[in-house]
Amino acid sequence: MAFFASSLSPSYSLPNLPSKPNKFFTKIHPFSFLQRPPISRPRCSLPFQGRESLNFNLLASVTTADVLLDEAVEEVQLPKGDTWSIHKFGGTCVGTSERIRNVANIVVKDESERKLVVVSAMSKVTDMMYDLIHKAEARDDSYIISLDAVLEKHKSTATDLLEGDDLANFLARLHQDINNLKAMLRAIYIAGHATESFSDFVVGHGELWSAQLLSAVVRKSGLGCTCMDTREVLVVNPTSSNQVDPDYVESSRRLKKWYSENSSDIIVATGFIATTPQNIPTTLKRDGSDFSAAIMGALFKARQVTIWTDVDGVYSADPRKVSEAVILKKLSYQEAWEMSYFGANVLHPRTIIPVMKYDIPIVIRNIFNLSAPGTMICRPDGFENEDGDRVESPVKGFATIDNLALVNVEGTGMAGVPGTASAIFGAVRDVGANVIMISQASSEHSVCFAVPEKEVKAVSAALESRFRQALDAGRLSQIAVIPNCSILATVGQKMASTPGVSATLFNALAKANINIRAIAQGCSEYNVTVVIKREDCIKALRAVHSRFYLSRTTIAMGIIGPGLIGGTLLDQLKDQAAVLKEKFNIDLRVMGITGSKTMLLSDTGIDLSIWRDLQKEQGEKADMQKFVQHVHGNHFIPNTAIVDCTADSHVASRYHDWLRRGIHVITPNKKANSGPLEQYLKLRTLQRQSYTHYFYEGTVGAGLPIISTLQGLLETGDKILRIEGIFSGTLSYIFNNFVGARTFSDAVKEAKVAGYTEPDPRDDLSGTDVARKVIILARESGLKLELADIPVQSLVPEPLKDSASPEEFMEKLPQYDQDLAKQRQEAEAAGEVLRYVGVVDVVNKKGTVELRRYKKEHPFAQLSGSDNIIAFSTQRYEKQPLIVRGPGAGAEVTAGGVFSDILRLASYLGAPS
Numbered sequence: 067m068a069f070f071a072s073s074l075s076p077s078y079s080l081p082n083l084p085s086k087p088n089k090f091f092t093k094i095h096p097f098s099f100l101q102r103p104p105i106s107r108p109r110c111s112l113p114f115q116g117r118e119s120l121n122f123n124l125l126a127s128v129t130t131a132d133v134l135l136d137e138a139v140e141e142v143q144l145p146k147g148d149t150w151s152i153h154k155f156g157g158t159c160v161g162t163s164e165r166i167r168n169v170a171n172i173v174v175k176d177e178s179e180r181k182l183v184v185v186s187a188m189s190k191v192t193d194m195m196y197d198l199i200h201k202a203e204a205r206d207d208s209y210i211i212s213l214d215a216v217l218e219k220h221k222s223t224a225t226d227l228l229e230g231d232d233l234a235n236f237l238a239r240l241h242q243d244i245n246n247l248k249a250m251l252r253a254i255y256i257a258g259h260a261t262e263s264f265s266d267f268v269v270g271h272g273e274l275w276s277a278q279l280l281s282a283v284v285r286k287s288g289l290g291c292t293c294m295d296t297r298e299v300l301v302v303n304p305t306s307s308n309q310v311d312p313d314y315v316e317s318s319r320r321l322k323k324w325y326s327e328n329s330s331d332i333i334v335a336t337g338f339i340a341t342t343p344q345n346i347p348t349t350l351k352r353d354g355s356d357f358s359a360a361i362m363g364a365l366f367k368a369r370q371v372t373i374w375t376d377v378d379g380v381y382s383a384d385p386r387k388v389s390e391a392v393i394l395k396k397l398s399y400q401e402a403w404e405m406s407y408f409g410a411n412v413l414h415p416r417t418i419i420p421v422m423k424y425d426i427p428i429v430i431r432n433i434f435n436l437s438a439p440g441t442m443i444c445r446p447d448g449f450e451n452e453d454g455d456r457v458e459s460p461v462k463g464f465a466t467i468d469n470l471a472l473v474n475v476e477g478t479g480m481a482g483v484p485g486t487a488s489a490i491f492g493a494v495r496d497v498g499a500n501v502i503m504i505s506q507a508s509s510e511h512s513v514c515f516a517v518p519e520k521e522v523k524a525v526s527a528a529l530e531s532r533f534r535q536a537l538d539a540g541r542l543s544q545i546a547v548i549p550n551c552s553i554l555a556t557v558g559q560k561m562a563s564t565p566g567v568s569a570t571l572f573n574a575l576a577k578a579n580i581n582i583r584a585i586a587q588g589c590s591e592y593n594v595t596v597v598i599k600r601e602d603c604i605k606a607l608r609a610v611h612s613r614f615y616l617s618r619t620t621i622a623m624g625i626i627g628p629g630l631i632g633g634t635l636l637d638q639l640k641d642q643a644a645v646l647k648e649k650f651n652i653d654l655r656v657m658g659i660t661g662s663k664t665m666l667l668s669d670t671g672i673d674l675s676i677w678r679d680l681q682k683e684q685g686e687k688a689d690m691q692k693f694v695q696h697v698h699g700n701h702f703i704p705n706t707a708i709v710d711c712t713a714d715s716h717v718a719s720r721y722h723d724w725l726r727r728g729i730h731v732i733t734p735n736k737k738a739n740s741g742p743l744e745q746y747l748k749l750r751t752l753q754r755q756s757y758t759h760y761f762y763e764g765t766v767g768a769g770l771p772i773i774s775t776l777q778g779l780l781e782t783g784d785k786i787l788r789i790e791g792i793f794s795g796t797l798s799y800i801f802n803n804f805v806g807a808r809t810f811s812d813a814v815k816e817a818k819v820a821g822y823t824e825p826d827p828r829d830d831l832s833g834t835d836v837a838r839k840v841i842i843l844a845r846e847s848g849l850k851l852e853l854a855d856i857p858v859q860s861l862v863p864e865p866l867k868d869s870a871s872p873e874e875f876m877e878k879l880p881q882y883d884q885d886l887a888k889q890r891q892e893a894e895a896a897g898e899v900l901r902y903v904g905v906v907d908v909v910n911k912k913g914t915v916e917l918r919r920y921k922k923e924h925p926f927a928q929l930s931g932s933d934n935i936i937a938f939s940t941q942r943y944e945k946q947p948l949i950v951r952g953p954g955a956g957a958e959v960t961a962g963g964v965f966s967d968i969l970r971l972a973s974y975l976g977a978p979s
């Protein structure tokens with residue numbers, strides 16, 4: 067009583083002690099410890115202390131408590147191992163009477179021979195209990211009302227769940243407990259202070275009540291079920307880092323005794339609470355109920371521990387940041403530790419240690435979604451897919467930490483000087499800052515490390531002061547702070563022993579245009595950490611996540627020019643989208659479509675089945691800058707591609723800027739590659755120097771593989787001598803069909819209707835379109851030619867060259883049919899046909915475009931429809947040229963060629979082939 071005597075004024079009286087302690091407190095009477103001096107420990111129960119202490123505790127637990135675990139479990143003589151399954155239900159799982167019923171249902175349905183169920187307090191109850199203590203400590207009388215609310219909550223839940231004797235027994239105990247609590251809180255009120263033991267005693271009631279309720283509901287189903295107050299069994303010792311270590315020897319001794327008196331195939335046990343070896347109530351601290359379940363799993367040598375929660379399992383990345391994050395089916399114990407460090411919804415590492423010792427799998431499952439199989443945390447060797455093949459991905463998950471700063475300590479005076487690192491980190495420790503990662507190259511000229519942004523000022527001041535002399539003497543050149551950083555960590559046990567994982571990781575970041583400031587990888591290789599700019603963080607997370615096949619290769623696309631080719635492309639994308647997603651993991655999202663007047667934007671991807679209607683209904687005024695910003699500026703998708711389906715040279719003049727900004731460009735528009743040589747060379751140089759791609763197969767021969775064939779020949783060391791052929795689908799069609807009674811203008815009209823012509827058919831008839839293709843191939847072959855260097859024979863009648871519009875041109879064209887009819891007759895008379903050809907003469911560094919006559923047997927005379935034919939004469943194909951032939955114009959084949967460039971891009975970005 068000395069404890070109270072010194073702190074009470076004479077007018078206060080001691081609370082009435084309960085005359086008969088209830089069953090749950092027989093071994094640890096609430097007031098039994100009032101007589102004993104409480105163990106000296108910091109007052110408040112310890113919440114999560116941050117990452118350093120977390121890792122420290124992990125080691126501490128492995129080295130001390132774990133050693134004892136082995137002998138202890140041997141000692142417990144319970145029905146043989148493998149027969150017990152452990153379930154743990156958190157507060158939300160037992161938050162209402164309906165949910166308690168649901169939990170009872172799950173327990174009853176579990177087909178395991180024996181089950182031990184660990185429960186937390188009903189949701190919010192632990193907070194309500196702490197609130198009681200705080201109010202009593204503050205001498206706030208309203209603690210009485212709050213205690214009534216606690217009573218009411220459990221009373222109404224019990225009334226809902228139980229009836230008859232069950233209800234009467236529960237309520238009798240509840241009232242008795244509330245009376246005891248009233249006395250205890252009164253004592254706290256008088257003292258104005260609660261020891262940690264007092265708090266733990268009060269708070270633990272939440273678990274006692276939920277365990278009693280659940281066991282009573284399970285018994286209602288006709289099964290035997292015992293309730294375990296784990297303070298009778300679970301003995302723990304405080305650690306220096308304000309956590310607790312289980313005393314497995316003593317716990318198993320007590321468990322043996324408890325089980326001999328309470329043997330049952332179903333046990334409902336209180337989570338979170340435990341006792342000290344001196345029988346003083348205590349708690350297992352943060353995530354205590356998970357820890358209770360894991361310790362029980364070890365003591366019982368259970369076959370499995372299932373932790374029931376309200377999420378489907380552990381995600382590969384924060385699903386709020388990566389919409390395609392997936393639930394990981396399996397994680398190794400080590401991977402679970404790593405992920406939990408980053409706040410992923412994984413168990414606290416100390417929870418894993420007891421079960422890891424016996425290879426007991428822990429399964430995290432969603433009580434609100436029983437169809438989800440959850441995540442199993444187990445030994446990595448057992449990772450197999452349904453067919454029995456080992457298919458473990460080397461990378462499991464990604465996580466980020468924001469609001470960091472990098473500190474870089476640099477100078478020649480550091481190299482080979484023992485104690486520098488110790489001095490640096492000693493100074494950091496002295497200001498109480500938490501070092502999150504460290505990196506030092508072996509030249510030892512600089513050490514860099516990351517600390518929380520809010521601590522960096524103190525850190526740099528401490529370092530400046532500690533190294534003042536070295537800085538003044540020039541042995542250290544600088545202590546620099548790089549603010550606004552984030553950490554991106556890649557976690558996976560198999561990263562060790564799998565070459566190429568870091569390469570893939572860095573490659574994905576490079577492709578997403580993300581600069582890495584610092585890198586750290588321990589030799590355990592479970593985690594590769596990179597420091598990046600904070601603004602890049604989500605983009606980086608998405609880029610690496612998608613690269614490792616955890617989600618699809620996603621490309622944000624902007625389509626410019628939804629005319630004939632652009633429109634057909636959009637339709638093809640719509641038709642193929644599902645196949646690409648399912649079979650090739652490619653997710654192409656059209657985030658914007660723009661013409662010259664209106665544009666349509668979407669944040670998540672335009673529904674391509676109705677894009678034409680949407681464009682009409684929701685289209686806004688076209689604005690190229692806004693369009694590009696929208697398509698590229700979103701943070702959901704790591705890769706952006708703009709597809710230019712116009713014939714516009716202003717649009718083409720923007721490619722350089724787009725590529726520079728990391729936007730991939732794909733186009734059938736010939737203007738960029740056949741425009742001014744200087745701009746072309748600048749564009750290609752940029753493209754070759756960056757990881758950004760520029761594909762333009764559609765510019766020559768539409769969907770035919772002309773550019774790729776030429777590039778393939780050049781890249782493999784062949785030497786191009788001459789490229790000759792019919793490059794215009796329009797002109798090919800016209801001369802293939804300019805036969806019999808058909809006039810020249812009829813054939814032109816038909817080519818236009820068929821979609822072979824340029825937006826302005828004069829570009830075809832003038833030979834400009836062919837000249838552009840000749841230039842494109844000539845430049846690809848290394849010639850430095852301008853469009854004006856190509857002599858072109860135009861088929862546009864002189865008077866129509868300046869027609870106001872394509873329509874006017876088409877209208878007047880029949881007036882000039884005679885001229886070509888005459889040329890055709892002359893050719894026919896000589897057994898020949900007219901063909902419009904282009905030539906790239908690489909040897910003589912020149913190109914030509916002209917209308918020629920060929921014998922009827924010549925391959926160029928054998929074409930039909932819009933066929934192109936292109937003959938490559940090279941060093942390897944000298945005698946017999948390599949020939950590519952097929953339809954070289956038209957909506958479907960051209961859009962198909964553009965589509966194929968898009969898929970090439972996806973494959974370069976990592977989609978499976």
Ligand SMILES: NC(=O)C1=CN([C@@H]2O[C@H](COP(=O)(O)OP(=O)(O)OC[C@H]3O[C@@H](n4cnc5c(N)ncnc54)[C@H](OP(=O)(O)O)[C@@H]3O)[C@@H](O)[C@H]2O)C=CC1
Binds near residue numbers: 736795821
């Ligand atoms: N037809 C074919 O067989 C082949 C065509 N190509 C190339 O494909 C490209 C498209 O041809 P095609 O589809 O037939 O042409 P269309 O005239 O049918 O379509 C052109 C589209 O570009 C848009 N556009 C024009 N200028 C701009 C601008 N400044 N900003 C935004 N949008 C603009 C137009 O929009 P709006 O209507 O709003 O002005 C229209 O949607 C051309 O470069 C052509 O050379 C390549 C190989 C084969």
Ligand SMILES: N[C@@H](CC=O)C(=O)O
Binds near residue numbers: 764797835955956
């Ligand atoms: N108008 C062009 C289309 C392809 O580039 C042609 O006719 O070849």
Ligand code: NA
Binds near residue numbers: 768770
């Ligand atoms: Na092509």
